[in-house]
Amino acid sequence: MYRDMTCGEPRQTDAGKVVTLSGWVHRRRDHGGLTFIDLRDYSGLMQVVFNEDSAREAHALAGDLRSEWVVKVKGTVQERRAGADNPDLPTGTVELIASDLTILNRSETPPFEVEDELNIADETRLRYRFVDLRRPRMYKNLKLRHDVIQAARTYMVGENFLEIETPILLKSTPEGARDYVVPSRVHPGEFYALPQSPQQLKQLLMVSGVDRYFQFAHCFRDEDLRADRQPEHTQIDLEMSFVEQEDVLQILEGLYTAMVKEVRPELEVPTPFPRMTYAEAIERYATDKPDVRFGMEVCRLTDIVAQSGFGVFEGVAKSGGAIRAIVAPGCADYTRRQTDELIEFVKSSGAQGLIPMHISADVSSVDEMTLEDVRSPIRNHVSLDVLRAVANEAGAGPGDLILIIAGTESVVNVAISNLRGEMGRRLELADPNTFNFLFVVDFPLFEWDDDRNGWAAMHHVFSSPRPEDADLLDSDPGAVLGQLYDLVLNGVELGSGSIRIVDREIQEKVFQLIGHSPEQVEERFGQLLRAFQYGAPPHGGMGLGLDRIVMLLAGEENIREVIAFPKTQAAVDPLFEAPGAITDEQLKELSIRVVDSGG
RNA sequence: GGCCCCGUGGUGUAGCGGUCCAACACGCCGCCCUGUCAAGGCGGAGAUCGGCAGUUCGAAUCUGCUCGGGGUCGCCA
Incomplete structure (x- = not known):
């Protein structure tokens, strides 16, 4: 005992x-x-x-x-x-x-103390994860994750979802992310692939008459890591039959309010979750995953400065680029050093630079403003009228700092939305105790892929266009909006979903638009399309990152903190020293010869 | 693949061209101690400064390359 x-x-x-x-x-x-x-x-x-x-x-x-x-x-x-x-x-x-x-x-002297406040290098923590996890904060995170899963399961079961496991060993569908592959011993030269998500499987379950499915699904993607991305992560994966988009969103709202209420009852969760179209999100926040806890919306200055006399702006405008800005309220007193920091920040987000425009706090209004009241590299290149117009369009007043980025639309949007997030943090504009869930809806079905010089599916190939947009598939694919939605929380994308295509004609058009040959379609999607020939119910669903929601609920800034045994940025597990070599016997059995990569 | 930051005893940091065979805190080891809880007191051990090459009379300190960690852009249907 x-x-x-x-x-x-x-x-x-x-x-x-x-x-x-x-x-x-x-x-x-x-x-x-x-x-x-x-x-x-x-x-x-x-x-x-x-x-x-x-x-x-x-x-x-x-x-x-x-x-x-x-x-x-x-x-x-x-x-x-x-x-x-x-x-x-x-x-x-x-x-x-x-x-x-x-x-x-007995124990060896531990590599570090079991204390929450210690700031130990990640690699050391991971090498001694069994000690690291003894820290109360880490146990709390593990427990929180457990509680979130329990709350989710209870809610899903209550809504008549059936929890079903799907295979980990399956087949590569070379699209999207790189696959992790597993060699087959029985079939020399052939490979399983670990699922990037159980997408086709859950749709097959709908065809199977399951009606409502969910699973805490392990998903594998061989792509570079980030603070919020690991090579394997867990999704709350769900799919429902005989539903429209709004039915799915209702379930999601119920699910996430239930989870938050269970583990962080003190948090403010405004309901119903607002819906914002993709187009509106891009226009107001320059991103499809805006943090809507604070304003500081992104304005568009392209037309105002297109002929302002400032070469950079004119050049960008002429080449079809964008000039966008945010206003940092009360930051006109930012020093050169501070704005230089912000310039470095936007450069690391891919922008060429950043143009600050300080409006003196000593002037009573923008209309009263003179050249002397403005501090900015563009001041001597443009007229006072342009400066006033910029300030008015941006909604800036005396004492404010306008931050302007020019470049191609996509580069500007990445940089200015990252900058908005950074300024939000610096100025502490976002209440950490408010969880502002947001549905971003009406995503375009396709995005142009420069590399392939063709259309690509924004989400995946089975996402259905809005019924009213079906005709555009022929005339203007880029304008087709999908029954496609994301759940976003405080600037973090939690997951994506869609109503799926079950109409054969539409499905074929989509494949055609994306440029899939019939052979490729058969190779990648044959099994699902065959199933669809035997009576597919209308259905839709979503895949939601469990690690990310747990991270946010735990108040952590990295998903490694809520994963028991995560990997480093180089996708290495320092504890197991994985990945590692296997024996010659194993290789032989698998009919694999390792070729020196020459690196 | 690109860019940025970091790498000094077990841990976290200081030192940024000679006074450093490297300092401080915690930890560790020994002794003392009956009310502590970050116990205390006294004493002690422990790092050739990630690696390699170079600059220099002299390198933890400067340069290049390299390895490792972190962040990020690309990438992530």
């Missing part, structure tokens, strides 16, 4: 009880004849007292204890003497007066 309670449990009401506790030695305070141990497990800390007078043997043994040793202690729970309470601990009014001590396991 190892324990009667966990370390975090004992309270004053337990005083007098003889109990056994087990856990890790968090800290030892040795006063000679009296030794204190903070005994730790997942539930908390308990102070254990070893007294030389009353428990000579246990006290002697306690002197050997070191950090992270695993021990079992038997003793009596006792109220602490007056003035000796520790208000920082939930167990701080009691202590365990030890009578017996058993050392269950």
Whole structure:
């Protein structure tokens, strides 16, 4: 028998009880004849007292204890003497007066202490993840993730969704992300691919009459990593039959409010989740995943400055580019050094540069403004009228700083939306306790792919156009809007979904537009299209990043913090040292010969 | 693939051309100590400064390359 309670449990009401506790030695305070141990497990800390007078043997043994040793202690729970309470601990009014001590396991000196505040290099943490995860914050994150999953499952089951697992070993569908592949021993030269998402499988389940499916699905993508991207991640994957877009959105709203309410009931979650079209999001925020907790909307200055006399603007406008800006309120006093920092920031987002325009706080209004009230590299190149027009269009006033970026539409949008996020952080405009979910709807079905010089599916090839846009498939593919939607939270894309195409004619047009040959279509989608020939219900669904929502709920800024064993940016697991070589025997069995890459 | 930042005892940092065979804090080791809870006191061990090459009379410090970590653009249907 190892324990009667966990370390975090004992309270004053337990005083007098003889109990056994087990856990890790968090800290030892040795006063000679009296030794204190903070005994730790997942539930908390308990102070254990070893007294030389009353428990000579246990006290002697306690002197050997070191950090992270695993021990079992038997003793009596006792109220602490007056003035000796520790208000920082939930167990701080009691202590365990030890009578017996058993050392269950010794520990090497740990590579770092089990403390939340420590700032250890990620690689060291991952190499010793089993120690890292002992930190209360990490356990809290694991628990939070568990609770989110539980809340989601409870909600989905309550809405008549069936949880179904789908294969991890399947087939490569070379489109979108790079696949992780697994060689087949039985079929030399052939490979399985790990799913980038269970997309076709869940649609097959709809054809199978499942009606409503969900799964916590592992998804694998062999692409470069980011703070919010790991090579494998978990999606809350769902699909519903006989639904329209609004039916899916209703479920999503219910799901996410339920999850937040379960794990962070104090958070402000405005409902219903607002709907914003893709076009509106791009126009107002220059991104399809805006953080709508604060304003600072992005304006468009292209027409105003196209003939302003400033060469950069004129050139960009002439070549069909965009000139866009945001207003940093009250930031006119930004120093050269501060604006230089912002210039570096937008450069790292791909922009050529950034043009600041400071409007003096000493002027009463933009109309009263003179050249002397403006500080900007463009001041001497454009007229006062242009400066005023820029300020008015941007909605800037005295004391404000206008930040202008010029370039191609896509580059400007990336840079200015990143800059907006950065300024939002700097000025602390976003309330961390407000969760502003947002549905972005009416995405275009296709986007132009310069590399392939053709149309590509914005989401995936089974996403249905809006019924009213079906005719545009022939005349103007770029204008076709889809029954395509994203769920966005505080500037983070949580997931995408769509109503799927079940109309054969439309499906063929889409394949044609994307430039898939009939052979490619058969190779990649044959199984699903065949299924569709046997009675496919109208259906739609969504795939939602679990790691990201848990990250946001945990208040973390990196999904590694909410994944038990994540990988480094180079897709390496420092603990297992994965990936690694395999034996020659294994290679032979798999009919694989490793060619020196020459690197 | 591009760009930016980082790499000094176990951990986190300081040092940024000679006074550094490297400093501080925590941790670690030993001794003392019966009310601590980041215990305290005294003493001690531990890094050739990621690696390689170069500049220099002299390099932790400057340069180049390289490796590793982080962020980001591209990429992520």
